[in-house]
Amino acid sequence: MSNNLVIVANRLPVDRVAQADGTPGWRVSPGGLVTAIEPVMRANDGVWIGWPGGTETDLQPFEHDGMSLVPMTMTQEDIQGFYEGFSNGTLWPLYHDLVAKPEFHREWWDSYVAVNHRFAEKAAELAAEGATVWVHDYQLQLVPQMLRELRPDLRIGFYLHIPFPPAELFQQLPWRRQLLEGLLGADLVGFQLPGAAQNFVRLVRQRVGHKTHRDLVYLPDGRTVQAAAFPISIDAAGFEELARSESVGKRATEIREALGNPRKVFLGIDRLDYTKGIYARLRAFSELIADGHLDVEDAVFVQVAVPSREQVEQYRILRDDIDRLVGRINGDLGRIGRPAISYLHSSYPREEMAALYRMADILAVTPYRDGMNLVAKEYVACKYDNEGALVLSEFAGAADELRQAWLVNPYDINGMKSAMLEAYQADEREITRRMKAMRKTVTQNDVAAWADSFMSELSDVPSSHGKAVRPAKRS
Numbered sequence: 001m002s003n004n005l006v007i008v009a010n011r012l013p014v015d016r017v018a019q020a021d022g023t024p025g026w027r028v029s030p031g032g033l034v035t036a037i038e039p040v041m042r043a044n045d046g047v048w049i050g051w052p053g054g055t056e057t058d059l060q061p062f063e064h065d066g067m068s069l070v071p072m073t074m075t076q077e078d079i080q081g082f083y084e085g086f087s088n089g090t091l092w093p094l095y096h097d098l099v100a101k102p103e104f105h106r107e108w109w110d111s112y113v114a115v116n117h118r119f120a121e122k123a124a125e126l127a128a129e130g131a132t133v134w135v136h137d138y139q140l141q142l143v144p145q146m147l148r149e150l151r152p153d154l155r156i157g158f159y160l161h162i163p164f165p166p167a168e169l170f171q172q173l174p175w176r177r178q179l180l181e182g183l184l185g186a187d188l189v190g191f192q193l194p195g196a197a198q199n200f201v202r203l204v205r206q207r208v209g210h211k212t213h214r215d216l217v218y219l220p221d222g223r224t225v226q227a228a229a230f231p232i233s234i235d236a237a238g239f240e241e242l243a244r245s246e247s248v249g250k251r252a253t254e255i256r257e258a259l260g261n262p263r264k265v266f267l268g269i270d271r272l273d274y275t276k277g278i279y280a281r282l283r284a285f286s287e288l289i290a291d292g293h294l295d296v297e298d299a300v301f302v303q304v305a306v307p308s309r310e311q312v313e314q315y316r317i318l319r320d321d322i323d324r325l326v327g328r329i330n331g332d333l334g335r336i337g338r339p340a341i342s343y344l345h346s347s348y349p350r351e352e353m354a355a356l357y358r359m360a361d362i363l364a365v366t367p368y369r370d371g372m373n374l375v376a377k378e379y380v381a382c383k384y385d386n387e388g389a390l391v392l393s394e395f396a397g398a399a400d401e402l403r404q405a406w407l408v409n410p411y412d413i414n415g416m417k418s419a420m421l422e423a424y425q426a427d428e429r430e431i432t433r434r435m436k437a438m439r440k441t442v443t444q445n446d447v448a449a450w451a452d453s454f455m456s457e458l459s460d461v462p463s464s465h466g467k468a469v470r471p472a473k474r475s
């Protein structure tokens, strides 16, 4: 029990991979969260608790790349009830504007409570006296309160990576009060956008009955909880360096050649998720071809769909829908060697992503609702020559910062078509002007700045609990 910082997230920051000799090993996940948190972990003897995926039972705590990792095991029932069920069948659609219909099942809730409790117990066991615990995301919203009951000496932060819905939607949840109380176990509750923090404070006032003032909640025991926005970001310098590298440059040229060197390449990169608006975006593009505004000799759409939550029914349906749509579009509009859409159902390492960003002329990010959308920021970070247009949904958190994108309402297909065409036809000066401004935003507000601002706010919360964490030493 010597850890001054404990990170609690549903996932560990590593993935299971087969090593060269065939034995199983670990590789750091491509996401930016680990890049941001690793330096703070090092400076504070940190440990990361999370699920490595799968149902392996004999996993022991281990070190990887200097990080202490503690794997949590899940049974098949936990995966079905907690992960696929309550987290991704109830909360995910509810928190994303009901883009799909959330299901409410009491057994899923019981499983969510039980798994949250196991995570809280593990954090309580590993945290040093007065340590800081940082809990992440919608899968673990009960952990702050459970942990506070076990260890009142701790300083607890919580960060929600996805949107927090307006009261009108959240109220549907049969366990709304328990979830709010779960979050109130934290000293600081962080959100992507100020509106989400306001939704939370309003709900706490209405549903739990606590006194609130601006971003503070006053609890009857004298404790205060702060709710605030900390828009997450990416390792901007790391992406730019990768994009500038010779090997990525070479790969970018290869990809364009393989596509037949069209005049312009549109790109979409998303987890295959119904919140991302992939279907409507591809339809909009195909209509631009069908209407004669674009020609398949000049323009192609590369859509990467990263496999995700494949056991959940809504995701299977989506995959079939997209497969059918792409087949129909290419069948109707493609020519030999010139499909309108180049569709890839796969995940790629950071290097390949950087090459895709570098070679693309227009990135289309059109979710119906998205907490932030880091793909948009990664693309901007990779466009070191200021060339490249971004078509971005108003309903992605990133739209609050990337105001110079071509902003679209993803429900408005005609509006999307106009924006995509404008981005396609825009002259170089206009593209450069917009990209320059967005690059300034992304490079100045990277993921390290995000982690630092959350940690320093957590240290400042007027809490009677826990010591402050030491900031990371950054080069």
Ligand code: F6P
Residues within 6 Å of the ligand: 010, 011, 137, 161, 162, 308, 309
């Ligand atoms: O950002 C939301 C999120 O659910 C993360 O918590 C998660 O790591 C990522 O999307 C991928 O989803 P999953 O962990 O369900 O594969």
